[in-house]
Amino acid sequence: MDLTDRKKRILRAVIESYIQNAEPVGSKAVAEWARLNVSSATIRNEMSDLEEKGYLEQPHTSAGRIPSPKGYRLYVNELMEDYKLSIQETQRINQALHIRVKALDRVIDEAGRVVAKLTQYPAFALAAGPEKMTIRRFDLLLVEQSAFIAVVMTDFNVVRNKLFRLSGDLSESQLQMLGTLLNTGFTGLTLAQLTPELDRVSRHATREAYELIELVVNFGAEVLDDLEKRQVHTAGIANLLEHPEYQSLEKAQPLMSFLSDEDFKPLPNDCARATDILIGPENVAEALKDSSVVMATYDLGDGMRGLVGVVGPTRMDYAKISARLSYFAKGLTWLISQGGLPPGNKDQ
Amino acid sequence: MDLTDRKKRILRAVIESYIQNAEPVGSKAVAEWARLNVSSATIRNEMSDLEEKGYLEQPHTSAGRIPSPKGYRLYVNELMEDYKLSIQETQRINQALHIRVKALDRVIDEAGRVVAKLTQYPAFALAAGPEKMTIRRFDLLLVEQSAFIAVVMTDFNVVRNKLFRLSGDLSESQLQMLGTLLNTGFTGLTLAQLTPELDRVSRHATREAYELIELVVNFGAEVLDDLEKRQVHTAGIANLLEHPEYQSLEKAQPLMSFLSDEDFKPLPNDCARATDILIGPENVAEALKDSSVVMATYDLGDGMRGLVGVVGPTRMDYAKISARLSYFAKGLTWLISQGGLPPGNKDQ
DNA sequence: TTTAGCACTCAGGAAGCCAGAGTGCTAAAA
DNA sequence: TTTTAGCACTCTGGCTTCCTGAGTGCTAAA
Numbered sequence: 015m016d017l018t019d020r021k022k023r024i025l026r027a028v029i030e031s032y033i034q035n036a037e038p039v040g041s042k043a044v045a046e047w048a049r050l051n052v053s054s055a056t057i058r059n060e061m062s063d064l065e066e067k068g069y070l071e072q073p074h075t076s077a078g079r080i081p082s083p084k085g086y087r088l089y090v091n092e093l094m095e096d097y098k099l100s101i102q103e104t105q106r107i108n109q110a111l112h113i114r115v116k117a118l119d120r121v122i123d124e125a126g127r128v129v130a131k132l133t134q135y136p137a138f139a140l141a142a143g144p145e146k147m148t149i150r151r152f153d154l155l156l157v158e159q160s161a162f163i164a165v166v167m168t169d170f171n172v173v174r175n176k177l178f179r180l181s182g183d184l185s186e187s188q189l190q191m192l193g194t195l196l197n198t199g200f201t202g203l204t205l206a207q208l209t210p211e212l213d214r215v216s217r218h219a220t221r222e223a224y225e226l227i228e229l230v231v232n233f234g235a236e237v238l239d240d241l242e243k244r245q246v247h248t249a250g251i252a253n254l255l256e257h258p259e260y261q262s263l264e265k266a267q268p269l270m271s272f273l274s275d276e277d278f279k280p281l282p283n284d285c286a287r288a289t290d291i292l293i294g295p296e297n298v299a300e301a302l303k304d305s306s307v308v309m310a311t312y313d314l315g316d317g318m319r320g321l322v323g324v325v326g327p328t329r330m331d332y333a334k335i336s337a338r339l340s341y342f343a344k345g346l347t348w349l350i351s352q353g354g355l356p357p358g359n360k361d362q
Numbered sequence: 363m364d365l366t367d368r369k370k371r372i373l374r375a376v377i378e379s380y381i382q383n384a385e386p387v388g389s390k391a392v393a394e395w396a397r398l399n400v401s402s403a404t405i406r407n408e409m410s411d412l413e414e415k416g417y418l419e420q421p422h423t424s425a426g427r428i429p430s431p432k433g434y435r436l437y438v439n440e441l442m443e444d445y446k447l448s449i450q451e452t453q454r455i456n457q458a459l460h461i462r463v464k465a466l467d468r469v470i471d472e473a474g475r476v477v478a479k480l481t482q483y484p485a486f487a488l489a490a491g492p493e494k495m496t497i498r499r500f501d502l503l504l505v506e507q508s509a510f511i512a513v514v515m516t517d518f519n520v521v522r523n524k525l526f527r528l529s530g531d532l533s534e535s536q537l538q539m540l541g542t543l544l545n546t547g548f549t550g551l552t553l554a555q556l557t558p559e560l561d562r563v564s565r566h567a568t569r570e571a572y573e574l575i576e577l578v579v580n581f582g583a584e585v586l587d588d589l590e591k592r593q594v595h596t597a598g599i600a601n602l603l604e605h606p607e608y609q610s611l612e613k614a615q616p617l618m619s620f621l622s623d624e625d626f627k628p629l630p631n632d633c634a635r636a637t638d639i640l641i642g643p644e645n646v647a648e649a650l651k652d653s654s655v656v657m658a659t660y661d662l663g664d665g666m667r668g669l670v671g672v673v674g675p676t677r678m679d680y681a682k683i684s685a686r687l688s689y690f691a692k693g694l695t696w697l698i699s700q701g702g703l704p705p706g707n708k709d710q
Numbered sequence: 711t712t713t714a715g716c717a718c719t720c721a722g723g724a725a726g727c728c729a730g731a732g733t734g735c736t737a738a739a740a
Numbered sequence: 741t742t743t744t745a746g747c748a749c750t751c752t753g754g755c756t757t758c759c760t761g762a763g764t765g766c767t768a769a770a
Contacts, residue, residue: 401712401713401714402713403714404712404713407712422719423719423720423721424719424720424721425721
C-alpha cells in the first residue's frame with residue numbers, strides 16, 4: 015500500500031503549501047506548486063485518492079484539502095527534507111546560548127524560555143534523570159550560635175542547602191559530631207529508605223541529637239523528592255495566540271490552560287530519543303490531540319539529560335522547528351560539556 | 363466638588379452591577395438595584411451628571427453606562443464595603459497555605475501560583491528587598507581532589523552554592539587558606555565593589571591563588587546580581603481568557619504577551635504599601651492601561667518582603683480580590699514567622 | 711425637583727444575497 | 741488506460757439590509 019511517486023509529490027506539495035499559508039490547498043495550487051506538468055484535473059483525481067487513503071482531509075466540500083495527521087506522519091518520516099538553518103538563525107541561536115551563562119541554577123527553565131523565543135511557540139522543559147537518587151554527603155556549617163547551614167549533595171553532584179535556626183545553642187564540635195552521624199548513617203540511601211533508617215536511629219540516640227538529625231534528614235528527603243518530581247517548566251504560552259489555528263478562543267483556551275497547569279505531562283515516560291515529533295492524536299494528553307509536539311534532548315552532564323520541546327498546531331514547520339531545536343540542544347550539550355555551564359547545582 | 367449622597371449610591375449601584383454582570387448598566391436597572399424609590403428618569407438625570415463629571419462612560423449612545431477609572435477610584439476609596447470572606451474562602455486559602463510548605467526554596471514563585479488559583483486571575487510575584495546586598499561569608503567544601511563546593515551567604519541569610527571542578531588538584535589546607543582570603547577580603551562588599559577589590563588583590567597574589575579567588579568571587583557576584591535583579595514570576599496567565607473583557611484576541615494578546623515577558627515591570631518602584639490597587643491608566647505600563655492590578659505584600663523574614671498581585675479587567679471585584687489577597691498575604695507572613703517556612707534560603 | 715411620555719439612536723442578531731474557489735463527473739483526446 | 745477540458749454543483753465568507761430592543765435625552769406636566 016505504498017504510494018506512487020507522484021502521489022507523494024502531491025502530498026508533499028499540499029503539506030508544504032499548507033504549512034506556509036495555513037489555508038486549504040486546491041488542485042490548481044498544487045499543480046503550480048509541485049511542477050508536475052499535469053493538469054489540475056489529474057491532481058484532483060490523485061488528491062481524491064489520497065483522501066480516501068487517509069492522508070488528506072476536506073474541511074468542507076468546496077474548500078481545498080488539508081493534511082491529516084497520517085499525512086503529516088508520512089511527511090516527517092519520508093518526504094520532509096532537512097531544513098538548512100540560515101546563518102542568521104544559527105547566529106541567533108548561538109547568541110541565545112551565550113546569554114545567561116551565569117544562571118547555572120536554572121539551565122532547564124532558561125532552556126525553555128530561550129526555545130520559546132527561538133521558535134515562537136510555547137515551550138516546555140524538564141529534566142530526564144534516573145528514577146532514584148541518593149544522598150552522597152552532608153556538610154554542616156555553623157553560622158551563629160543558634161543557626162547552621164546544611165549542605166546536601168546527591169548523585170550527579172546536585173547540591174542544595176538550607177539554613178536552620180535552633181531554639182538552643184550549638185557548638186562547633188557538636189555540629190561535627192552531627193555531621194559524622196549523618197554521613198555514616200544516611201548516605202547512599204534512596205528517598206524511601208530514609209524514613210526507616212531514621213526510625214532505627216531514633217532508638218539509640220539522645221532526644222536532642224535525634225531532633226537535629228531528623229531536621230537535616232528531612233531536608234535531604236525534600237531535596238530527593240524535589241529532584242525526582244520532575245516539574246515541567248513552561249514559557250511563552252502567549253506565543254500560541256500568534257498562530258491562526260488558535261485565533262478562536264475555543265481552540266486556544268483549553269490548550270493554554272493545559273500548558274499553564276504546572277504539572278501537565280506532555281509525553282509518555284519514554285522521552286529517550288534525541289529528537290522526536292508527536293503529531294496530533296499521537297499525543298497522549300487529550301488537550302494535545304489537535305496539536306503537535308516537537309522536542310529535543312540535551313546532556314546536562316553526569317548522566318542527567320534535559321528535555322526541551324515546543325507545542326504548536328499540527329500545521330507546524332516540522333523541518334524548521336526540529337532543526338532549530340536540535341541545533342540548540344546540541345549547542346547546549348556542547349556548552350555544558352565545555353564547562354560553560356559547569357555541572358552540578360542543576361535546578362532539577 | 364463632592365458628590366451628593368444619592369449620586370454616590372447610584373455610582374455604587376452602577377459599579378457593583380457592572381462588576382457582577384459585565385454589561386453596561388441602564389437607568390432602570392440602577393433604579394431597581396439601588397432601591398432609591400425614584401423613577402428611572404431621575405436616575406437618568408443623575409447618571410448624565412455623573413458622566414459629565416467623569417465617573418461614568420457610555421460605550422455608545424444607546425447602551426447603559428459603565429464606570430470610568432475615575433469612578434472605580436472613588437469606589438475603592440470611599441464607597442466600597444469590606445468584603446467578608448466566606449468560611450469556604452478562608453478554608454481554601456488556609457489549605458493553599460498548607461500545601462508545599464516543603465518548597466522553602468520557592469516561596470515567591472509558589473505564592474504567585476497559589477494566588478492565581480485563588481483569584482482566577484493571572485498573578486505575579488516578586489521580592490521587594492533592599493537595593494544593595496553584600497556577601498557575609500564564604501564557605502568552601504572539598505568534594506574530591508579536584509572539585510569543591512563554594513557556599514555563599516549574603517545579607518538576609520540567603521545562601522547559595524556552586525560546585526567547582528578544577529584542572530589541577532587541591533588540598534584541604536589550600537582550600538582553607540583560600541577561604542580565609544575570601545572571607546577577609548571580600549565580605550561586606552556590594553556588587554559594585556567586588557571587581558575593584560578583585561583587581562587590587564590580583565597584584566599581590568600568586569597566579570594560581572588569584573584564579574581560584576576570581577572563580578569564587580565571580581560566583582558571589584552572580585549571586586548578588588541575581589538577588590538584586592528581582593525577577594518577576596507569573597502564573598495562571600491563561601486565566602485571563604476566562605473573563606469576558608479578554609474574549610477578543612486583540613484585547614487578550616497584548617496583555618498576555620506583556621505578562622509572558624519575563625522581565626516586565628508591573629509597577630513603579632515604590633511597592634511599599636501593604637495593599638494596593640492600581641486602576642486602568644494609573645498603571646505605568648502601557649499594556650496595563652486598560653486593566654487593573656491588585657496586590658499585597660508579605661514578610662519574608664529578615665527584613666525582606668514579598669509582593670504578590672493579580673492582573674485583571676478594570677471591572678474587577680476589588681473588594682473580594684483584595685480581601686483574598688491580603689488574607690493570603692497575612693497568612694503567609696504568619697506562617698513564615700512561625701517557622702512553617704523557615705527563613706533564609708529564599709529564592710530571591 | 712421629580713416624573714411620565716415620546717422620539718431618537720444604535721448595537722447586534724437574523725436573513726438574504728452573491729462571488730469565488732474548489733470539487734466531482736463526464737466525455738473527448740492522447 | 742490515462743489525462744485533460746468543460747461544466748454543473750456546492751459551500752464558505754463577506755456583504756448588505758433589516759429589525760428589534762434597550763437605553764437615552766428632552767419636554768412638559770405634576
